[in-house]
Amino acid sequence: MSADLIDGKAHAAALRAQVAAAGARFNAERGRPAGLAVVLVGEDAASRVYVASKARATLEAGMQSFTHRLPAGATQEEVLELVVRLNADEAVDGILVQLPLPPQIDETAVICAIDPDKDVDGFHVNNAGRLAVGQDGLVPCTPLGCLMLLRARHGSLAGLRAVVVGRSNIVGKPMARLLLAQDCTVTMAHSRTRDLQAVVREADILVAAIGRPLAIPGAWIKPGATVIDVGINRIEDPAGSGKTRLVGDIDFDSAVQVAGAITPVPGGVGPMTIAVLLRNTVVAARRRAGLGADAILCP
Numbered sequence: 001m002s003a004d005l006i007d008g009k010a011h012a013a014a015l016r017a018q019v020a021a022a023g024a025r026f027n028a029e030r031g032r033p034a035g036l037a038v039v040l041v042g043e044d045a046a047s048r049v050y051v052a053s054k055a056r057a058t059l060e061a062g063m064q065s066f067t068h069r070l071p072a073g074a075t076q077e078e079v080l081e082l083v084v085r086l087n088a089d090e091a092v093d094g095i096l097v098q099l100p101l102p103p104q105i106d107e108t109a110v111i112c113a114i115d116p117d118k119d120v121d122g123f124h125v126n127n128a129g130r131l132a133v134g135q136d137g138l139v140p141c142t143p144l145g146c147l148m149l150l151r152a153r154h155g156s157l158a159g160l161r162a163v164v165v166g167r168s169n170i171v172g173k174p175m176a177r178l179l180l181a182q183d184c185t186v187t188m189a190h191s192r193t194r195d196l197q198a199v200v201r202e203a204d205i206l207v208a209a210i211g212r213p214l215a216i217p218g219a220w221i222k223p224g225a226t227v228i229d230v231g232i233n234r235i236e237d238p239a240g241s242g243k244t245r246l247v248g249d250i251d252f253d254s255a256v257q258v259a260g261a262i263t264p265v266p267g268g269v270g271p272m273t274i275a276v277l278l279r280n281t282v283v284a285a286r287r288r289a290g291l292g293a294d295a296i297l298c299p
């Protein structure tokens, strides 16, 4: 048996079309487009690629895109000054500071400086707290994208056993909170979990966000489970040739034989992350403008 492939690119394209429609409505109501500011500190090549693709996606969705590049040697004060300026800028509805930041900069301090109403990453402690207690806020893009994929497949998730492997503030913790809010029975597993294999085996829904290539083999997975692979790891191609390729945290080739449905890497969760970022930007723009929720943006 072979699992259904969950086509993240297709789901992301559909979401982006909805976001573009909602963005156009916002523009018509307010007389200006929603605006997203992306801050990039340093010259990391991979980061530059993400930032360029985000900027392109923002423009395609009819939003305004502002990209700010600071040198790798920028000081904490310079980064904070820029964030303060973007907080005060009425044309900016969303602020994303690309992580990781260079070592001389205190990431927590920078995230805390972002206006929570513009925190489209959902990393500010106000938004993390809101998610934890079930209040409306801005929800981190990757876990919300995963939830959308799961809702599209299952409809209701109530009563299903969900296992989240990984406990980062960016993916694991908010993912677990979202699944709990959907009435899943949630287990959080991590690097210190004993008998991870037995825990994974319980999962009707498995979300892997570990950051270790091919860490979970198909033999661990419950037959028929829905598997969401958040990992994006660049490894040397084992076939030799010195080339590299992207793989997830799940050993796809064995997992696809066992799972009921699975996201590929690339083309799974990654494209959803960017689509949700745009969605969050329109949500933030509407809230800041005192407009009600736009129904098509509510998952």
Ligand SMILES: Nc1nc(=O)c2c([nH]1)NC[C@@H]1CN(c3ccc(C(=O)N[C@@H](CCC(=O)O)C(=O)O)cc3)C=[N+]21
Residues within 6 Å of the ligand: 050, 096, 097, 098, 099, 100, 121, 141, 232, 246, 265, 266, 267, 268, 269, 270, 271, 272, 273, 274
């Ligand atoms: N403040 C902040 N917020 C972020 O959301 C954030 C960040 N910092 N720092 C970097 C990571 C990484 N990230 C990705 C998003 C989409 C793809 C994506 O679409 N990947 C494609 C493949 C791209 C390729 O081929 O290289 C895919 O999975 O199909 C990848 C990585 C967001 N990040």
